[in-house]
Amino acid sequence: MKTIYEKPQVFTDAITTYCGGCGHGIVGKLIAELIDELKLQENGILVWPIGCSCLSDRYYDMDNFMALHGRAPASATGIKRADPSKFVLCYQGDGDMVSEGMAEIMHAAIRSEKFSVIFINNAIYGMTGGQMAPTTMLGQVASTAPYGRETLNSGYPVQMAELMATMPGVVYSERVTVTSPANVAKCKKALKKAFELQLEGKGLSFVEVLSPCPTGWKMAATKSLDYIDEVLTQVYPLGVKKDASKEEN
Amino acid sequence: MGEKVFMQGNQAMAESAIRAGCKLFFGYPITPSSEVPEYYAKAMKDRPEENIMFVQAETEVAAFNMVAGAVSTGHRAMTATAGPGFDLGQEAMSFMSAADLPAVVVEVQRPGPGDGEILAAQGDYFSAVKGGGHGDYNNLVLAPYSVQEMCELMQESFELAEKYCNPVVLLTDATLAKMRESVVIPDYKELPKPEDITNSLTGKKGREAHKVATCGDGAVQWEEFNLRLQAKYKRIAENEVRYEAKNMDDADIILVAYGSMARVCESAMKMAREEGIKVGMIRPISLWPFPDVAFEGITGKKFLVVELSAGQMVQDVKLAVENKRDVTFFGKLGGTTPSPKVVLEQIKKLV
Amino acid sequence: MNLVKINFDRCKECGYCIKFCPKGCLSKGDKINKRGYFPPVFAAENCIACGSCARMCPDTAISVYKDVE
Numbered sequence: 171m172k173t174i175y176e177k178p179q180v181f182t183d184a185i186t187t188y189c190g191g192c193g194h195g196i197v198g199k200l201i202a203e204l205i206d207e208l209k210l211q212e213n214g215i216l217v218w219p220i221g222c223s224c225l226s227d228r229y230y231d232m233d234n235f236m237a238l239h240g241r242a243p244a245s246a247t248g249i250k251r252a253d254p255s256k257f258v259l260c261y262q263g264d265g266d267m268v269s270e271g272m273a274e275i276m277h278a279a280i281r282s283e284k285f286s287v288i289f290i291n292n293a294i295y296g297m298t299g300g301q302m303a304p305t306t307m308l309g310q311v312a313s314t315a316p317y318g319r320e321t322l323n324s325g326y327p328v329q330m331a332e333l334m335a336t337m338p339g340v341v342y343s344e345r346v347t348v349t350s351p352a353n354v355a356k357c358k359k360a361l362k363k364a365f366e367l368q369l370e371g372k373g374l375s376f377v378e379v380l381s382p383c384p385t386g387w388k389m390a391a392t393k394s395l396d397y398i399d400e401v402l403t404q405v406y407p408l409g410v411k412k413d414a415s416k417e418e419n
Numbered sequence: 420m421g422e423k424v425f426m427q428g429n430q431a432m433a434e435s436a437i438r439a440g441c442k443l444f445f446g447y448p449i450t451p452s453s454e455v456p457e458y459y460a461k462a463m464k465d466r467p468e469e470n471i472m473f474v475q476a477e478t479e480v481a482a483f484n485m486v487a488g489a490v491s492t493g494h495r496a497m498t499a500t501a502g503p504g505f506d507l508g509q510e511a512m513s514f515m516s517a518a519d520l521p522a523v524v525v526e527v528q529r530p531g532p533g534d535g536e537i538l539a540a541q542g543d544y545f546s547a548v549k550g551g552g553h554g555d556y557n558n559l560v561l562a563p564y565s566v567q568e569m570c571e572l573m574q575e576s577f578e579l580a581e582k583y584c585n586p587v588v589l590l591t592d593a594t595l596a597k598m599r600e601s602v603v604i605p606d607y608k609e610l611p612k613p614e615d616i617t618n619s620l621t622g623k624k625g626r627e628a629h630k631v632a633t634c635g636d637g638a639v640q641w642e643e644f645n646l647r648l649q650a651k652y653k654r655i656a657e658n659e660v661r662y663e664a665k666n667m668d669d670a671d672i673i674l675v676a677y678g679s680m681a682r683v684c685e686s687a688m689k690m691a692r693e694e695g696i697k698v699g700m701i702r703p704i705s706l707w708p709f710p711d712v713a714f715e716g717i718t719g720k721k722f723l724v725v726e727l728s729a730g731q732m733v734q735d736v737k738l739a740v741e742n743k744r745d746v747t748f749f750g751k752l753g754g755t756t757p758s759p760k761v762v763l764e765q766i767k768k769l770v
Numbered sequence: 771m772n773l774v775k776i777n778f779d780r781c782k783e784c785g786y787c788i789k790f791c792p793k794g795c796l797s798k799g800d801k802i803n804k805r806g807y808f809p810p811v812f813a814a815e816n817c818i819a820c821g822s823c824a825r826m827c828p829d830t831a832i833s834v835y836k837d838v839e
Contacts, residue, residue: 171835171836171837171838171839172819172835172836172837173833173834173835173836174819174820174821174824174834174835174836175821175824175825175832175833175834176833177830177833178830181830185779185780185805185829186828186829188782188828188829189782190782190783190784190807190828190829191782191784191785191786191828192828193828194828195827195828195829195830196826196827196828199827199828199830202830211623212622212623212624213622213624214622215492215620215622217488224634225634227630227632230628231623231628232622232623232628233620233621233622233623233628233629233630234620234628234629234630234631234632235488235491235620235630235631236630236631236632236633236634237484237487237488238484238487238510238511238514241480241481241484241511244476244480244481244482244484244485244488245484245485245487245488245491246488247445247474247481247485247488248443248445248484248485248486248487248488248489248490248491248492248496249488249489249491249492249620251443251445251472251474251485251489252443252472252488252489252490252492252494252496253492253494253613253621256492256622273477273478273480273481274477274480274481274484276477277476277477277481280477281474348826350790350826351790351820351821351822351825351826354825354826355825384784390785391784391785391786392784392785392786392789395786395789
């Protein structure tokens with residue numbers, strides 16, 4: 171008998187608080203797989219945001235730091251500066267990163283902090299019940315944009331992967347998604363690259379994941395995957411935005 | 420003990436912190452505390468063998484959260500700021516209290532509210548002592564009144580923070596921070612290993628996973644969580660009260676003051692005694708826990724509380740004395756400090 | 771024979787495994803779990819143990835084994 175897939179070892183038996191079909195679950199699982207594969211459990215510290223993933227300390231049997239809203243990159247800075255030998259992962263959603271903590275992520279990038287950042291973009295506030303995020307698309311309905319987001323009042327969606335690519339301190343920036351087994355594999359490859367760059371002591375590595383939020387989008391889970399492929403990727407094109415990993419630093 | 424030098428308060432404090440093993444400093448420049456980050460920035464380059472790390476944060480919000488992350492690894496770390504920066508740090512103060520993080524924060528008071536002034540003041544007593552952030556928590560707050568005491572309490576702050584896994588605020592003011600005095604800088608201290616600090620994030624190797632988390636899990640769990648914190652505060656209150664009392668036995672009037680104001684009051688007390696007025700003094704050093712015990716059993720005496728504020732610590736004095744009608748307040752706002760003569764005039768009003 | 775093992779109580783019935791099974795081995799179930807979801811049922815017949823179902827599952831509820839005796 172050959173095992174094709176089993177729950178990663180670092181994962182606990184806790185059932186996540188995510189809704190059915192939530193992309194956090196898929197990305198969280200990929201993180202766990204990579205922690206196992208790269209043997210990071212005993213030397214890693216995971217830094218989590220406020221948002222749907224704020225109970226993630228229950229899912230990983232390793233050291234966890236649950237940061238304040240938006241402040242994960244600052245706390246991750248403190249951790250990595252205090253102990254550069256640790257693998258430090260900073261995980262944030264769009265409300266956490268792009269609203270509350272825009273200063274913290276930008277300055278972590280400016281300082282070229284040597285940790286990896288995973289950014290979950292579902293274009294909405296999931297945890298608080300479907301309010302508008304800075305990443306909400308124009309015309310997209312949210313509970314605080316009941317007739318759709320309009321530029322006059324709320325400005326424009328933010329393209330983080332492209333923005334990070336403009337920063338000299340960022341060594342790698344890619345946008346991926348998890349809408350099919352092939353895309354999940356690509357997402358894992360991007361995460362692995364980001365993790366390995368940190369292990370090589372390179373600057374900040376950034377992976378944005380377009381992630382389904384069926385509950386926030388008020389659609390069936392399987393439809394939410396199509397919505398990403400057909401609509402979300404138009405505003406947020408997939409692909410590598412920057413790869414300076416081969417350059418001398 | 421270390422060597423005797425003539426040194427500015429902020430700089431002497433920074434050197435003492437380094438010698439206490441605090442090699443990590445995260446801060447945002449703000450008058451009148453900026454010499455602390457400047458000192459660290461220079462030491463980082465000039466003393467490479469000491470592995471000093473200075474990060475100039477984008478905001479105080481970030482600086483406090485960096486400290487939270489750094490101390491979670493079991494290493495000593497601190498920030499220094501003034502009132503407006505301390506305001507921005509309040510969410511992290513609440514968080515670090517809930518998360519049992521041994522952070523040390525220096526707060527150099529200047530007059531508020533708003534942008535205010537950059538002179539001396541004691542108007543941040545409430546935000547430091549009463550907990551300026553949300554929820555039921557207490558910072559351990561220490562208030563030195565000389566550069567020497569600032570250095571000693573600076574070092575002790577780290578030990579107390581680790582002993583109770585609780586943030587410690589070293590509450591000073593512009594006068595103390597900016598003045599130069601003759602001071603014996605305390606020596607280098609032995610440090611605990613990061614892995615010996617309670618719940619430190621050192622990687623899950625050969626032990627259970629550690630977590631820094633302040634998210635509740637229902638009312639029952641959250642009440643228990645809070646009661647555990649309260650039990651810790653009770654332990655601190657029982658064990659860490661500090662104050663100095665002078666000339667108490669025959670005193671008719673007792674001055675109560677802390678920080679730089681206490682130095683002025685000491686002179687006023689001497690002047691009063693020279694004129695035959697029996698004046699004593701209580702100087703709280705720990706502002707939380709407040710030294711209620713210093714006021715216990717005192718009857719038939721008048722208290723004069725002097726602060727560089729509109730009257731903040733005086734509320735705690737009133738709670739501590741048996742008859743609050745005996746408590747008179749004299750305060751100064753705006754940034755100047757009353758002279759001993761001015762305080763003496765206030766004493767004479769009570770005779 | 772290949773095996774897709776579904777952890778009944780971890781499943782939240784998102785349907786990703788059903789959608790992405792290239793051989794139609796997974797279909798809607800009719801038994802309810804303790805959280806109120808109906809986990810899918812597996813029919814081994816055409817399974818090629820590609821693992822797509824497990825890789826898409828957001829709840830790590832699926833294990834896949836090849837050549838089970």
